[in-house]
Amino acid sequence: MRNGSSVTIYQVARAAGVSPSTVSNLLNGRPGRMLPATRQRVEEAIEQLGYRPNRTARQLRTGRTQAIGLVVPSVANPFWGTFARHLEGAALAEDYHVLLCNSEREPERERRYLEQLWDDGIRGVVLCSSLPSLDHVKPLLEAGLTVVAFDRTAQPGDPEALVNISVDNVVGAHLVTQHLLDLGHRRLAYVSGSLRAVNRQERYRGYLSAITDAGLDLADANAELSTSDTSYGDRDAAELGRARTVELLGSANPPTALVAMNDMCALGVCAGVRDTGRQVAEDVSVVGFDDILLAELCAPALTTVRQPLERMAAEAFQHLRAGIEGGAPLPGRSLLIRPELVVRASTAPPR
Template sequence: MATILDVARAAGVSASSVSNFLNDRRDKMAPATRERIQAAIAELDYKPSQVALQLKTGKTATIGLLVPAVANPFFGAIAMAIQHAAQGRGYQVILCNTFRDPQRERQFAQDLMALGVRGIITGSSLLNPEHLSELVSRGLAIVAFEGDAAAAKPGIHVVTVDNLMATTLAVDHLVAQGHHRITYVTGPAQTAARVARLKGFRTAVERHGLSEEARVHEISLPQNQYGDDMIAELGVEAASVLAGQPQRPTALIAMNDLLAIGLAAGLRERGLSIPQDIAMVGIDDLFLARLMNPPMTSLRQPLSAMAEAAITCLLGSGETTATESLVFPPELIVRASTSRIPHLTVETLDSP
């Protein structure tokens, strides 16, 4: 393996000049010198020693990513986006599953700090991130992915999609298709994302004058249980309940795509078709949404842009004390699960 001395000899500079280049201390370095060093690094395929870097600075070029559970493909998609963005900046990612447990999340964060990690991204979306606040004062940079932008804590950046807008767009789309009996299906509203999506649904329903017809179906789980690793199965059970209602909904909005997939399976088991009997909208636009039969309308999160923003917040934390809250708009992706059925009128949709 090439060493920093090899790079220095190849570039015709001192080892300290190469060190300054690697550590972004290039202000007083001539452009020609920078170019020679860059060319030598590329020619020798030089990789800085992370062990040496950690011994020198106490830090490592590694970012911690704490997600509830990669059993949910959405968190797998987040992990892929974060890893791609981090590697583009020369950083690696350590992934931990927290199951939204504050104590487990704090322990992971402390363990990562002991390994030299100075920045973590958490996707737990907990309503109160106070369990991590003390670590900020110890030098840990934190980004809450899918957190509450309006309730950002000092030192904890927030990068999130506009969850309130997601359900608002879903309701607007279904109303435009002639639906009035719309049910929003959600897990316990114990996270910032779920609370915002529920609020968006209720606000949109009220604006359309559907408060008497639209409903919320909240899946029951024990306190502090979120169902991330079993949400599809819970959707199957919820669909059975909804399908058996005397006046069943004509359209469903699921709090996320995985729940929608479970709902669709449950409806099929009850002999109901999408969208002929019940229209369906998901949120997140996982790749699975397009593969469903019929393909599912969903609200797409711009994960790549959000991941880049999260990495930028982490790497810039040492340069500013300001806490950033970045909110990205979702995009409505219309597919066949909400297609208007030609032979059905609005009156037919409103019949039992």
């Protein structure tokens, strides 16, 4: 009795006076193969003995698991934490489990995780990878893994079977930059970690396009990019924002508005602004991206771009399920969500 209670299908069968096959048939949506009376006897036996199927055995036999993998940079980042929560909620509703994997933005770790998940029988994964290339998942995709790439738009050269779900980063960054321009700002800067990540690059593109679309010259607008090439993790996004901001504001002709690659970074930027003795909004406008929970709690509340995480998580899960239960992965497709500008108190007209 290593396994605790462990009522098996055989015991149910004996109790109901049928064969294990019949119990299995009932359990697997083939109740038509028996008389209603038999069916009831089996159901009673199941009830009585408190039978619960052994998922491991089932998985070994069928090759299917009721679990999906979630690979995120780090769930310590509230953005990913919130996403994880929503994904898990969607999964729970269909009796699926979620295996949590923090890649810490290390490619090698990410690869290792995916393989491990595959070995564990997982056939569907939400991959939140910032890597510019997803070639390393190709073998798994070919073997039959369903992968939803989240927060990463489809790239030329991506594996075919990939499903992409992402907010439109270009539009989002455009929106928020436009907002700053509308307020009258002309000297802007963009604060970002390494631009090797696809979504970061898109956001930067949106930022630039808003400036040029407004008929401004990039040089005139004094649009700067303050980045760092070392591979910053999430926990350091804020520190990065803080350090860069102090630098930027110390320069000769400092920007009056700062666009951060995401909210965590923006919080750091705000801290940096204060470090130099200035006030956010009054002296320097700051905007973020994501609309994490804290964006509206910090002082001043952050103007940012909202990602509808719950909807996106539900969508991601449904894709996975379709891929897993359909047996074959879905044909690759791309879902681009239109983000929403959320104006709060961290932006104001320049002095």
